[in-house]
Amino acid sequence: MSTPHALTDTQVTTELRKMTAFIRQEALEKAREIHLKADEEFSIEKSKLVRSETSRIDTEYTKKHTQAGMSQQITKSTLANKQRLRILSARQELLDRLFEEAGTKVADGVGKGKGEKSYEAVLKNLILEGLYAMADEKRVTLRCREKDDAVVKKAAEAAGKEFKEKMKGREVKVEVDGKERLGKETSGGVIILDHTGKIDINNTFDERMKLLETDALPSVRETLFGENKNRRFKE
Template identity: 40%
Template sequence: MALSDQDVQKQIKHMMAFIEQEANEKAEEIDAKAEEEFNIEKGRLVQQQRVKIMEYYERKEKQVELQKKIQNSNLLNQARLRVLKAREDHLKTLIEEARKQLGRITSDKAKYQKLLEGLIAQGLFQLLESEVTLKCRQQDIDLVRDAWPAAVEMYRNATKGKKDVKITVDTDNFLPADV
């Protein structure tokens, strides 16, 4: 049976439509696959950049924390220095006041002798030597000679008689008169 030209053309059109439909389906599959791969790659790149950005801001945050710690440490050190300066100023004031009061005490012989006894005893406790030479101002030599026996007695009592000390007064080299 012979086909007419029209039938052949119909079949060709039908086959062309079928091939076109197959081509369109294949193109859609390729587009879909390309879209999927594109979205996967885009997601991977976005995630990479997100991780980089998070790492960047974590570093920045750590730097800010470190700067805060350094600043707090500096402020704390400055406060400590101010406290030490205030303490030093206060000590200087106390020492100066003590000097003035000691200067006034020398005019009261009884108080001055008691002070000398205490100072000599303190020196003996700090030195813990068996022989000690005392150096004093020339105008205080008699007071020192009168004060050292009481200081030696305090020293002996405190050491329960286990330590004895021999004291001499240096009569050749005196402390300056304004001390």
């Protein structure tokens, strides 16, 4: 049996270098492997973060876009409503002024004594209307302005005669109230009361103007603004 020879210093040094090179190579490969693994995990986490942040941004953008759209719609609706209200207000002011001027013209005309014959004729018809409405009454009272006493009495006499003719001889006593009067600010006309004084027909010009305003309003709107009187106004 042969005895192994002892390694020389040179051989030992060579073997150590080989071992060192092998270990270093193993370490480099392991480090490369770890680095690749780390890069892979980093890329995965990075993709997760990017997707998550992108999703968050998209959600936030969608939310803000929706809010902006709603805010725009609210602003648009608010402006449209304000514009509509301004138009309605302007139209109502015009209507109010129109009827006010009409009332003033009535007051400045027949209602203030200008054209007494015409005023007497109007009063007769107003009184006659009340007599027909209270056809079962034997006595009625007229309330008027103090300044109209004379013309109202004439109109009442004429209305009583016509009522008797049209109602085949039925008579009604018509009196002018000497105690309670219509205010001086009243445009004219009369209030007809039954014998108890509890039932009355307001045939003053002011009241008739109110009724006319209500009845004529649809036609006036249609004439002025082109509104169909059979439907509600829409902007």
